[in-house]
Amino acid sequence: MPSLIDFRRRIRSVKNTQQITKAMKMVSAAKLRRAQERVIAARPYAQTMREMLANLTAAAGSAENAESPWLSRREPKRIDLIMISSDTGLAGAFNSNLLKAAVKFYDDHKGAEIFLTLVGRKGRDFFRKRPSNILADYINILNRPTYAEAAGIAKEVIRRYRDGETDAVYVLNNEFKSVMTQKLSVLQVLPLEVEGSATPVAQDYIYEQEPLAMLEQLIPRYVEVAVFRAMLETVASYQAARMTAMDTASSNAKDVIEALTLHMNRVRQAAITKEIIEVVSGAAAAE
Amino acid sequence: MSALNPELLHLQVVGPERMLVDEQVSEVQIPARDGYIGVLPGHAPLLSALKPGGVLTYVAGGQTKKLAVYGGFVEVLATSARVLADGAEFGAEIKKDAAQARLAAAAKAAEQISQDTDQQAAQDELLRAQAAVEAAS
Numbered sequence: 141m142p143s144l145i146d147f148r149r150r151i152r153s154v155k156n157t158q159q160i161t162k163a164m165k166m167v168s169a170a171k172l173r174r175a176q177e178r179v180i181a182a183r184p185y186a187q188t189m190r191e192m193l194a195n196l197t198a199a200a201g202s203a204e205n206a207e208s209p210w211l212s213r214r215e216p217k218r219i220d221l222i223m224i225s226s227d228t229g230l231a232g233a234f235n236s237n238l239l240k241a242a243v244k245f246y247d248d249h250k251g252a253e254i255f256l257t258l259v260g261r262k263g264r265d266f267f268r269k270r271p272s273n274i275l276a277d278y279i280n281i282l283n284r285p286t287y288a289e290a291a292g293i294a295k296e297v298i299r300r301y302r303d304g305e306t307d308a309v310y311v312l313n314n315e316f317k318s319v320m321t322q323k324l325s326v327l328q329v330l331p332l333e334v335e336g337s338a339t340p341v342a343q344d345y346i347y348e349q350e351p352l353a354m355l356e357q358l359i360p361r362y363v364e365v366a367v368f369r370a371m372l373e374t375v376a377s378y379q380a381a382r383m384t385a386m387d388t389a390s391s392n393a394k395d396v397i398e399a400l401t402l403h404m405n406r407v408r409q410a411a412i413t414k415e416i417i418e419v420v421s422g423a424a425a426a427e
Numbered sequence: 428m429s430a431l432n433p434e435l436l437h438l439q440v441v442g443p444e445r446m447l448v449d450e451q452v453s454e455v456q457i458p459a460r461d462g463y464i465g466v467l468p469g470h471a472p473l474l475s476a477l478k479p480g481g482v483l484t485y486v487a488g489g490q491t492k493k494l495a496v497y498g499g500f501v502e503v504l505a506t507s508a509r510v511l512a513d514g515a516e517f518g519a520e521i522k523k524d525a526a527q528a529r530l531a532a533a534a535k536a537a538e539q540i541s542q543d544t545d546q547q548a549a550q551d552e553l554l555r556a557q558a559a560v561e562a563a564s
Contacts, residue, residue, distance in 0.1 A: 182444060182445070184439070184441045184446045185441045185442065185446070185511065188509055192500060192502055192511060195474065195502075287443040287514075345474045346471055346473040348459055348460065348461055348473065348474065349460060349461075351474075354474065357476060364443075368443060
C-alpha cells in the first residue's frame with residue numbers, strides 16, 4: 141500500500157507535467173495564429189499565378205509547342221516526391237499519418253522509381269532507415285519558412301524535370317483545415333494540370349513576349365510557390381495538431397490528478413479510521 | 428465601391444509572401460521586360476514579363492508611390508492591373524544606405540566576369556539593386 145507521502149509526490153509530478161503541457165499548448169496557439177496569417181497572406185499570389193498559368197497554357201498549349209520540356213507528357217517512370225514533415229514531435233498522429241501516406245504513395249506508384257526531397261527531421265529519420273533514394277533533406281528550416289528557402293528546395297527538382305531526369309513531381313504534406321483537423325494533400329505539380337475551374341474568361345491579350353517563353357518562366361515559379369505553400373500549410377497544421385495534442389495531454393493530466401487525489405483521500409481516511417479503531421479498542425481493553 | 432469607375436484602375440501587386448498593393452489608382456508605370464509601360468484605365472488586355480529589377484510607379488489619390496519590383500509578370504485588363512512580383516518592396520521602406528551598399532556589391536560582382544560567377548545572375552542582381560536605390564530616392 142503506497143503511503144500518503146507517495147501519493148503527494150505523484151500528484152505533484154503530474155501537476156508539473158500538466159503545467160508544461162499547458163504552456164506548450166499556449167505557445168502553439170500563438171504560433172498557430174501567426175502561421176495562419178502567413179498562409180492567408182500567401183494566398184493571393186498563388187491564386188493570381190494559377191489564373192495567369194491557365195491563361196498562358198491556353199495560349200501556348202497548341203500542338204507545335206508540345207515538345208517543350210515543360211508541356212510534354214512523359215510516362216511517369218521516375219517520380220520526384222517532395223515530402224514535408226515537421227522537425228519535432230509531440231503533435232499526436234501528425235507525422236505518422238504523413239508517413240503512412242508516403243508509404244501508400246510508394247504502393248500506388250509501384251512501377252516507378254521514386255526520388256525523395258525531404259523537408260523536416262521526422263520524414264528524414266523515417267526514410268533514412270529504409271531503402272529509398274533521398275536526393276536532399278532539409279531540417280530545422282520550418283520555424284519560419286521564407287520564399288527564398290522554398291525556392292532553394294525547389295531548384296534542384298525543377299532542374300531535374302527540365303532536363304528530363306524525372307517525369308513527374310509531387311508534393312506531399314499536411315494541410316491546415318481547422319484547428320482540430322488536418323488534411324493530407326498529395327499534389328501533382330508537374331506535369332502541369334490546369335484545373336477547369338480556373339479557366340479564364342477568354343481574353344484577347346497582347347502578349348509582349350511569346351506565350352511559351354513566358355510560360356517557361358512561370359512554371360518554375362509555380363513549383364516554388366507549391367513548395368512554399370506546402371511549407372506554410374505544414375507549419376500551420378503542425379501547430380494546430382500540437383495544440384490539440386497538448387490540450388488532450390493537459391486534460392488527461394487533470395483526470396489523473398483527480399483519480400490520484402480521490403485515492404489519496406481514501407487512504408488517508410482508512411488510516412484515520414484504523415487509528416480510531418485502535419484507540420477505541422485499546423480503551424475498551426483497558427476497562 | 429469604385430470598382431466600376433472608368434476613371435480608375437484596380438492595381439494589385441502581389442509578392443510571394445504578401446500582397447503589397449490593392450488600391451484604385453489613376454495611373455501606373457510598369458517595368459516590363461521590353462521597356463516601361465504606362466497604363467491608364469481602359470488599356471488593352473496585355474500580358475508581359477517584368478524586368479528582373481525595375482521601379483513601378485503609381486498614382487493613387489493624387490499621391491505618387493514607388494515600388495522596387497524584382498521580376499515577375501503583369502496582367503493588364505481594362506479596369507485592372509495585376510502584378511505578380513517575384514519580390515517587391517515599397518520605396519519608402521527601403522533603407523537607402525543598405526540599397527547603396529547592395530548596388531556597390533552588385534556592380535563589383537558584375538564586373539568580375541570570367542570567374543565562377545553566373546553572369547546572368549550578376550546582371551539581374553545589378554538591376555535589382557539599381558531598382559532598389561531608385562525606388563528609395
